[in-house]
Amino acid sequence: MKSLLKILIIIVVIICAAGAWYINSKQPQRSGEVSLANLQASVSVRYDERGVPHIQAQNESDMYRTLGYVHAQDRLFQMEMVRRLARGELAAILGPKLIDSDRLFRSLGIRSYADAYAAKMDPNTPANKALMAYLDGINQYQNTHPAPIEFDILGITKRPFTPKDSVSVAGYMAYSFAAAFRTEPVLTYIRDQLGSEYLDVFDLAWHPEGVVAPNLAANDWQDLNRLAQLSQQAVTDSGLALFEGSNAWAVSGNRTASGKPLLAGDPHIGFAVPSVWYEAHLSYPGFELYGHHQALSATASLGHNLDFGWSITMFQNDDIDLIAEKLNPDNANQVWYQGKWVELQSRSEQIAVKGADPVTLTLRRSPHGPIINDALGKHAGKTPIAMWWAFLETENPILDAFYQLNRADTLAKARAASEKIHAPGLNIVWANASGDIGWWAAAKLPLRPDGVNPNFILDGSSYEADKLGFVPFTANPQEENPARGYIVSANYQPVPDSGIEVPGYYNLPARGIRLNQGLADNSVKWNIQNSQALQLDSGSGYAQRLLKPLLPIIKAAASADEQELVLLLSNWNGDHQLEGIAPTIFNQLVYQLAYEAMGDEMGESFFNTLINTRVVDFALPRLAAEANSPWWDNRDTSVIEDRTETVAIAWQASLKHLRSTLGTDTANWQWGKTHTLTHGHPLGQQDLLDKMFNVGQFAAPGGHETPNNLSHKMGPTPWKVAYGPSTRRLIDFADPSHSLGINPVGQSGVAFDQHYQDQAQTYINGQYIKQHFSEADIAANTVSTLKLIPVK
Incomplete structure (x- = not known):
């Protein structure tokens, strides 16, 4: 018995040791020295107490290559998942339940658009050079290190990351902003099945003379509703974050305690593990930026330095039209377009499915855009529903836009960069240390024929579904240094000086009204402290x-x-306080x-x-x-x-x-007992794995459309918080090196890493953490240093 007990103990020790070795082999390396190909000089990466890398390089390409390397070691699985979602490749690793999601994303045309976009990219532009260096850093890390735990669980085979993937992810972001998939079928159903009197409560200007009601059969209505539900379910099943809304404001120096502009921002995005943003402080001679990066994006989507900074909110302009096509009764491959029958374009793609045979998907396209109910396969109704989408129909040099925005230290530069954002529509809220503040609603706004109401599905056989061009950027909603001394953006409907109508699926004005009430108080001098209170306001009118x-x-x-x-x-x-x-x-x-x-x-x-x-x-x-x-x-x-x-x-x-x-x-x-936040990992939907990968549950203050927008989906209690501030940033340009921020979970997406969830409790408590920028602060808070050197 003693011998058997000794053997069992030895086996347990061996298993524990093997498990510890396995987990340790997956952890990020944040100290020591690593050789990296294609570097021109050594690069220093100092990690602070939150695991944020502070990258010092001697040139731009080395900086972005290093960013790719360190981003990958913290977030490689996130990168893999988001590219698979955007490109319709999730069923290959998650099985048949993700076939519908893959069908949808391929039907949207993101994959084919990204492939064509990447093929035309000029490799010599600064933005594309930056992207290629960044992707090289990701791929070098992937090629030289063990795969993440999730790769092993799901049986994922490593593949290189390419510009196609980065453009596809930009398409996913644009898609996640688009409320048309859920809204237009519902409103059209109410109008045509219930009657126009039922539309009164939606405050819509209905112009029946401008929109020909599509001739839809019962199964066509079912199609539209299934598509609406699938557009929501696709992201939920993947466990990835959906972009939802945002707050941002900029206050002029004459309204602040410091006498310099103050910038605040908290983009509202679905909660997930890891969180969407990866913080990194980048520098080389002549350039420095503290930025928040998305997976597979070399440039920061949010950022600041000593001279300027910006935040973003969703514009929520309607840049998608759903269009019911009229089929030729004698030829099911023709639709009526501009007075004649025209052929539908068609191609086939195969969707790989884990544990099952591949699925062949036939994708069709009319002159208006892709036929999106092809996503439903053989269950689709008879009426083809096309999608006109600005993301697919514009040049959209969004990579150049954010490369330039990362360097925009003047109003003119920020305005020029914003003009290059065609889709998705974004509000850029910007400020600089010189005293300027600005806001640009950045999007290519389509010109529709008079009387057309894009809240409803349009009739493709009529000219009303056509586009007459785009509004010039100068006519977009925007402000620069307004007399009132502040700018606020909170997803409500903007009123442009040009007087043009900007259709969209805007949020309630409640958040904007609440923020405006605070910012309009001339007795208040704004600083970092009272700005925190405004960001954390959990009230609403x-x-x-x-x-x-x-x-x-x-x-x-x-x-x-x-x-x-x-x-x-x-x-x-x-x-909405916890005890309420x-x-x-x-x-x-x-x-x-x-x-x-x-x-x-x-x-x-x-x-x-x-x-x-x-x-x-x-x-x-x-x-x-x-x-x-x-x-x-x-x-x-x-x-x-x-x-x-x-x-x-x-x-x-x-x-x-x-x-x-x-x-x-x-x-x-009490509100805190029934309104809770759990940060879900893509694998956390499975029993046992949820304990390993998910973070939470936390009692959550705030609520739907309060400034502290910890929001749940409408439904019966209990409520699970679905989205909210993906970060909270505050920058006073009198002292921008001591800005504040927070990550909802942690910097790392690697399970068992010390930075996997080290900010989660701080976040839900409404606390902020310093974002180290000055050399003195970085040196004082450096926990470890990783040195990357050229391969000899």
Whole structure:
């Protein structure tokens, strides 16, 4: 027995030792010396206490090559996953459940567009040289190191990263900004199946004379809804982040305590492990930038130095039109276009599937764009739905744009760089130490024929689906050094000085109003401290607006025991703090109100699509104020319900759900107990692996469309936070070397690394961390140094 016990102990020790060796072999190397091919000189990489690399090179190509190398050792699996998502290659490693996602992304045309774009790239431009050096650094790391743990689990074979991958990822970002896939089918369904009177609550200017209603059959409507749901599900199933919204503002020196401009930004992106941004401080003689990089992007999407800085928000302009094509009844490969029948272009691609035979996908294209319901394969309806997308239809030199923006120290340079961003539409909010602030809504805005409302699916047989050109950039919404002394951008609909209409799927103005109320207070001198409070504001005026016409009805419908809850709502200021009970009641009531009013007309499938759109946020306050809206009647009953009856039903249903889910003691209905954040890893959707890779759960303050936009999808409690600030940055240009920031999880995407989740608790607590920029600060906070030397 003793001998057997010794043997068992030895086996356990060997297994533990092997496991430790295996895990250690996957960890990033942040000290010592590494030889790297194609370097012209040695490069120093100093890592600070958060694992942020501070790269000192002697020339530009060495700097970007080193960035690629260190980015890869922290985020190689993220790079692999995002390129596979964008290029429709996830089923090859995740199996048949991702076939639909791959079908969708290939049908969007991102893959073929990226291939053509990369083939035409001039290898001698500065931006493309930077990209090639960066990709070389990634590939050198990949070729000389063990694959990440996730590669081993999924059986991923290493492949070189190429410019096609980088352009594809840019296409994915553009796609994730596009709300048209979810919104246009829903609004068109409401208009054509329910009637135009049902559109009133959505505050849409409907021009039926300008849009010919497509002739869609029942299975065509099912197609459109499946596409809407698939566009959301594709990213969810992959475990990757979806770009959602953002806040940013810039304050002139005459409104700040320091006398210099102040820049704030917090882009809102889906939470995931690792988080979307990779921080890196880059320098070579004549250039220095502290930037936030996306996977496979050499240049920073957010950045600053001692002279200037910028942040971005989603423009949310409508740069996609869905178009129902008219088929030739005598030739199913022809559609009616500009007065004649024209042939659809067609090609086939194969989707590799793990554990199954490859799937052949036939992709068609009309003169308007790719036929996106080909993503549904043999289950697609008869009507081809084409997609016109600015990303596919413009030159879009976005790589050059951000290369130049990384170096834009004047208004003129920042404006010129922004003009090169054609799609996705982005708001560039910029400031410099010289005292300038600026904002440019960067996008190629299409000119549509008069009367066309792109909120709806257009008829491809009519000229209304055509484009007449693009708006000149000078007519885009923009401001430079406004007299009021500040600029704020929060995804609401902009009003350009040019007077042009800019259709889009904008967020509620609630965040923008809240931020503007703070920034407009002339008694406040803005600094880093009070700017933190504004970024972390968890309040909103939306709740009071929605509740105002409903509270008298709720009070009359509530029992004596429920009057205290009605009083809580009546006295609530809209703040979503962890200990609050009112936000829990309100958010349950919002969902229940939408369901009781709209669920019967829409049906379960279309209703679930509707509540994942932004237009429902606009509709509910208008619906609450409109006593005679047709939505109040429940079509499933023989009587006609009014607002009073339906609101009372929603109130009682809300309380019933809260009691059954959270218990009868309302003290347990605190917001922080039912509103939580878990950072999910792509493999964390599997049991056991979730404990290894996911980070959280955390009680989360904030809420939907509050400045601290820790937002959940509309639905019944409990609520899982889906997206929020992907970083919070604050830069006072009186002292830009002491800027503040935060990563929602950590710098590293390597499981068991010390920087995998070391910022997660700090983030949810609303705290900030210094972004080291000066030589003295970097030296004082250097934890380790990695030296890259040329191969001899």
